[in-house]
Every structure is written in structure tokens, then in C-alpha cells.
Amino acid sequence: MEIYHGDFASKLPMIKEAIDACDFMAFDTELSGLHRPGNTQHLDSRDFRYNELKEAADRFIIVQFGLCTFKWDQPSGRYFAQPFNFYIYPRGMYIRSGPSRVFHIQAQAFEFLAKQAFDFNKWVYQGIPYLTPDEEDVFVENRRRLMSDNIPDIQVDEKERGFLAAAVETIQNWVDKGHKDQNYVNIEARNAYQRRLLYQEVRNKFPDLSTEGRRGFIRIMRLDAKEQEKRTNEMEKQFQSDRTEAVGFRQVIDWMTSSKKPLVGHNMLLDVAHVIGQFIQPLPDTKEEFKVLAHNMFPIMVDTKFLATCVPELSEVITGSTDLESLRFETTRHMFKNPRIDLGGYYMRYAADKAHEAGYDAFMTGSVFIKLMSYLYEKEHGPFVEEEKEKDEDQVSSSENSEDEEEDTQFDDDEEEEVYNYGSVHVPLLDEQQQQTALVARVSNKVSQARTIYRYFDFLHPEQDLINKPNTFFVQAKLQDIQAHLDVLTQPYGSYITEQTDTATIVAFQRVTVPVQEIVDALADGLHKALDLKVDVKSAQEYNFIGK
Structure with a gap:
């Protein structure tokens, strides 16, 4: 369902009802740009990557937001999806005390949107405005x-x-x-x-x-x-009406946040950063502060990219690409047949493929998620047993011999119409206390992140799960004690990055073109001479970093 500025207010009750009633939500965004050009590094530190993320959220904006809610329907044995597609435009008329909003556009991003038939006139003329909480306070005060x-x-x-x-x-x-x-x-x-x-x-x-x-x-x-x-x-009535219109799309974000329901995205770290930076507040200066802020807003985040690449049971059977469209195709295989997902009556826009429209991508993301989770659930609890609908023999006999009854109940207006049950099985995500199940807790709040030595970005803990490659080495010393010496010792092997753990300094080279043992020996001997003490150096394969 496409929603514009003109009909946004009238659609708000429908949107809130969908969020309140759903089992989980999926979202996607289309952006005015992705990142600054010119970075050709294969690897970056976590701090550098976060600063890039923050800069992108400061520069670029969400131009289209897709939200799709999924609700389990027990009588029909299936999930109903309700996708919404919002055009978002930063109108400046509501903040008279400050300048109009300024944002960047990346030519490549707009060329891509144009190829996907993005309607730029709808965006400008019918896009929904928004205010952050601080901007709302200014609006109210004025x-x-x-x-x-x-x-x-x-x-x-x-x-x-x-x-x-x-x-x-x-x-x-x-x-x-x-x-x-x-x-x-x-x-x-x-x-x-x-x-x-x-x-x-x-x-x-x-x-x-x-x-x-x-x-x-x-x-x-x-x-x-x-x-x-x-x-x-x-x-006062006019003021409240104007306030609602000015706050605009942030009302949807507020409802999503207050629901505390599972929020699903695909490769969603950048999307989460933009949602916070555009609708709530500027991103904090450190990744640690960002983690706390994001988790407080969305306590249960699940990334389908993480599921496909970092969960062993899934990465073993998903051998192809893990982009969203490829995963959508993967989940049409028989092993992912459960559960059935249908679009609700008002939401048939996406019965046909509309890839790279945010609402459709949100629908695809949620569909992929629940099928992958169903597969994991079945792996843990055994094969699903579809309940067969059996008719009571006594009732059948009674209905066949009802000739002596005084009234024919065949046309009883109060009799409920039988609902066809598709036989798919519900996947529990929350328990009776509305806390995430053990299966969801195992995969939540970890999202895919490229160009680091870690397999994912962890919203709850310091990252520990490293990508096991021959370019990574572990030096048993604090970074501040060896940084100056590393700059000299690593020169023959090219550029590198470092990460600090409780027990070691991790050194990862952009490329390694010499035997791994040569680098181990060079670092160990060089640091021994420089510090006049023995420093243990191991390759990633030898160190076995898991759990340390």
C-alpha cells in the first residue's frame, strides 16, 4: 500500500492497528546516497567503519521507507503480510526557527532509483514530512x-x-x-x-x-x-492537528519503537543508523553509545543477511549469493516451504514483483526471515506435523439423518463459514511473557557488516567472532605499547589495521602475499628486539580466537 502526504493522516489508524496486532515487523529503506566515494580499502577498523556509518547518516536521507507487518492467523494456518510504502520528504516549513534541511545526493544512488522507476515527483510533492523529538519541542514552543x-x-x-x-x-x-x-x-x-x-x-x-x-x-x-x-x-484543536502533521512519519517510528516487537531487516546496520539519525537524534560519537541507543529503541533486531551467512545450519544449505533477491529465491525451495504467507486484502500491490521499492523489499525481507526461522525451529524441535482436520463421525451421522428434525439448520444465519486451513505451522518468536524465545535470542541483535575482520556487528556485546583468514595475526601485547614499532615492522607487508581485545592486539593486513609464518617470525623477532622481551605472535588459524 502506497501512502502519501495527502492520505497519511487518514491511514494512521490502519498503520497503528497493523503494528499493534503483528507478530513481527520488517523494514527497508531507499536512500539519497550510501557512502562517501574514494575508499578502496578491503578492511577497516570497527571505529573507522562506525565513523563512516555516522557520516552517511548525517549526509544522506531516507527517501522511501518500507514497513511490512506479519500476523499469524491460526484458523487459516498462515501468516498475513501488510506492506506499507512511504515516500519521505524533509519539508522545512515546520521549523521556522531554523534553516531548511540540507542533505546530500549521490548521483549513482539516484541513477539506480530511476532505473527502478522511483517516482521523484511523488517524493517531492507528496512525500511525508517529519520532525525529530527535539524539533517537535521547538515547534510546540514556537x-x-x-x-x-x-x-x-x-x-x-x-x-x-x-x-x-x-x-x-x-x-x-x-x-x-x-x-x-x-x-x-x-x-x-x-x-x-x-x-x-x-x-x-x-x-x-x-x-x-x-x-x-x-x-x-x-x-x-x-x-x-x-x-x-x-x-x-x-x-487548540488546530494546534494539535498541525502538530500531528508536522511530526508526520516519526509517529510510525514511535509506534514501532514502543511495540518492542521483533524488527527484521536485510543487511540492516545502515538502515538502523539512518532511522535513528533522521527521525530521532544525531548518531552519538562512539559505536558503544550507538549500540545502547539502537538496542533501547529496538530490543529485538534480526538481520536476514546475518542469518544466511553466520548461522551454521543455514550457511550450509544456502550456498549461493545472500543478497535479498537471491534469498527470496532460495526460500522457495521445499526445505523452506513452511510457513505459508499471503498478502492481506488491501495490500495486493505486491502480488507482482516490485523489487527495490522499499515496501516490497520489506515484504520480501520478512518472508525470508520467517521461513529461515521456521527451518531453524524444525532443526531444533524436529519435523513439523501438520494437523489434519478430522470430522467427528457422530456429527457426520447426525447430519446425514436429520430428516426428522423440525428445523433445517443448513441456512442458519448464525452458523460460521468454514475457514480453509493451509496447514502451515506457527513459528514462536516471543514467549508468554513477550520475551524473545531462545531461538530468537540466539540470532538477534547481530547484523552483517562488511570490510571488518569480524563476522558481524554485535549490538549487545563486544565483537569476538572473527573471519578466519591468513591475513590476521594476534600479538600478545597492548596496542599502545607496540603501535610505533608495528608501523616499522609491517612496512614490507603493506597497509594494515588493528583491533584491541582484552588479551591481544589484532593485526590484519589488507593483503598477504608472503608465507604466513614469515610475518609471524618478523613481528615476533622485531618486537622482541624493540621491547627487550618476548612477545607471542600467532596467526589466526593457530590462535583459535573463539571465546577469547
Whole structure:
């Protein structure tokens, strides 16, 4: 279901109901750009990669957001998917106290979107606005100040004094007449500056009067208590409506966050960073702070890329590419037949392939996730047994011999229509206390991350699971004690990165073109001479880093 600015407010109840009722959610984003050009490194440190991530979230924006909720339906034995596709556009009209939003566009990213038939006119003209919580606070403060006339006076320009004097005279004449003929007087104002001056003059010289902006003029009137109460209520109603419109798409993010339900993405680290940076707050300076912030927002995150590449039971059977479209194809195999997934009645837009539209990719991501989890569940608990629907023989006999009954119940309006059961099996993700099951806990909060020596980014713990390659070495010393010596000793072997653990410094070269033992000996001998003590150096294969 595509949702634009014009119908966003009317669709909000439907979106909230889908989030509240679902078993899990999947999401995807399309971005105005991905990363800064020019980095050709095969490996980077975790801190460097996080800084890149932060920079990307600061520079680029989400232009399309896909959300798909999945709900298990027991009577029909299947999941129902409800995909939503939102165009997101950063309108600046709601933050008058600050500049319009500025963001970067990467040409390659927009070329890709254009090839996927992305509608740039819909994005600009019908995109949904948003405010972060801090921006909402500014919006509320400014509007409340305007509503209470609690705004500072501005200086009167000499050329506007004649306009102001004439306006005051007109108002005063109307007040002196007791406004018996009409209970208001209109003063024309040619521009925003004159309007501001007029509001200011009425506030200071006629505190008992009320003002109301109209197209091309200001209406000045005297209201009794009942009229003033009505006007106050109308202003409050308008304020709340404007606030809802200004907050815009962030309401959806707030509902996703407050639900605490499993959130699924594919290769989702960049997506999570953009969601936080664009709709909540700027990303913190360190990856450790980012981990805490992201986990507090989404306590159960599952990455389908991580499932396919880092979970042994799955990586053994998924031998091809692990991009989203390839995984969607992989999960059509018989071993992934459970469960059945159908689109709800209002959501048939994605009955046909629309790859790289965020809503469709969210639908694909969630579908891949639940099929992979079903496979893991079956591996742990044994093959699924599909429940067969058996008719009670006594009921059948009774219905066949109902000729003596006084009433024929065949046309009873109260009789429920039989629902066909597809026989697929529900995969439990949360227990009765709404905590993640052991299976989900095993795979959650770990997401794929490229160009590091670690297999994944861990939101809950320091990363430990390394990619076991011959370019990685372990030096039993603190980095600060050996950094200067490493710069000299590693020169013959090319550029490298380092990571610090509790027990060792990890040294990983971009490329290794000499025997591994040569590097081990060179580092060990060189550090021994430089530090005058023996330093243990091992290759990744020899060290067996698991658990250390």
C-alpha cells in the first residue's frame, strides 16, 4: 500500500492497528546516497567503519521507507503480510526557527532509483514530512508562544509608521463607536512585516481585543467569555492537528519503537543508523553509545543477511549469493516451504514483483526471515506435523439423518463459514511473557557488516567472532605499547589495521602475499628486539580466537 502526504493522516489508524496486532515487523529503506566515494580499502577498523556509518547518516536521507507487518492467523494456518510504502520528504516549513534541511545526493544512488522507476515527483510533492523529538519541542514552543501572544516586540521601520498610525486610528474609531454595527474591523496588510506590526500594536494598545489572520487582512474583534472559550478550543484543536502533521512519519517510528516487537531487516546496520539519525537524534560519537541507543529503541533486531551467512545450519544449505533477491529465491525451495504467507486484502500491490521499492523489499525481507526461522525451529524441535482436520463421525451421522428434525439448520444465519486451513505451522518468536524465545535470542541483535575482520556487528556485546583468514595475526601485547614499532615492522607487508581485545592486539593486513609464518617470525623477532622481551605472535588459524 502506497501512502502519501495527502492520505497519511487518514491511514494512521490502519498503520497503528497493523503494528499493534503483528507478530513481527520488517523494514527497508531507499536512500539519497550510501557512502562517501574514494575508499578502496578491503578492511577497516570497527571505529573507522562506525565513523563512516555516522557520516552517511548525517549526509544522506531516507527517501522511501518500507514497513511490512506479519500476523499469524491460526484458523487459516498462515501468516498475513501488510506492506506499507512511504515516500519521505524533509519539508522545512515546520521549523521556522531554523534553516531548511540540507542533505546530500549521490548521483549513482539516484541513477539506480530511476532505473527502478522511483517516482521523484511523488517524493517531492507528496512525500511525508517529519520532525525529530527535539524539533517537535521547538515547534510546540514556537506555536504556544504565538497562541499566547508571548512574542517579543520588533522595531518599527520609519516607512511603516504611517501605515501603523492609520491602522490604530481605524481601530480606535471602531472602539469609540461601541462597534454596534459590526463586532469586528478589518485592517489590510500588504506583507508579513505589516501583519507582525499590527499584531504587536493591538497587543500593546488594545489588550482586550482579539486578532485573527485572514487572507490579505487582519480581523480585530472583541469576544465575550463564551466566544473566547470557543476560539481557544478551536486554536487548540488546530494546534494539535498541525502538530500531528508536522511530526508526520516519526509517529510510525514511535509506534514501532514502543511495540518492542521483533524488527527484521536485510543487511540492516545502515538502515538502523539512518532511522535513528533522521527521525530521532544525531548518531552519538562512539559505536558503544550507538549500540545502547539502537538496542533501547529496538530490543529485538534480526538481520536476514546475518542469518544466511553466520548461522551454521543455514550457511550450509544456502550456498549461493545472500543478497535479498537471491534469498527470496532460495526460500522457495521445499526445505523452506513452511510457513505459508499471503498478502492481506488491501495490500495486493505486491502480488507482482516490485523489487527495490522499499515496501516490497520489506515484504520480501520478512518472508525470508520467517521461513529461515521456521527451518531453524524444525532443526531444533524436529519435523513439523501438520494437523489434519478430522470430522467427528457422530456429527457426520447426525447430519446425514436429520430428516426428522423440525428445523433445517443448513441456512442458519448464525452458523460460521468454514475457514480453509493451509496447514502451515506457527513459528514462536516471543514467549508468554513477550520475551524473545531462545531461538530468537540466539540470532538477534547481530547484523552483517562488511570490510571488518569480524563476522558481524554485535549490538549487545563486544565483537569476538572473527573471519578466519591468513591475513590476521594476534600479538600478545597492548596496542599502545607496540603501535610505533608495528608501523616499522609491517612496512614490507603493506597497509594494515588493528583491533584491541582484552588479551591481544589484532593485526590484519589488507593483503598477504608472503608465507604466513614469515610475518609471524618478523613481528615476533622485531618486537622482541624493540621491547627487550618476548612477545607471542600467532596467526589466526593457530590462535583459535573463539571465546577469547
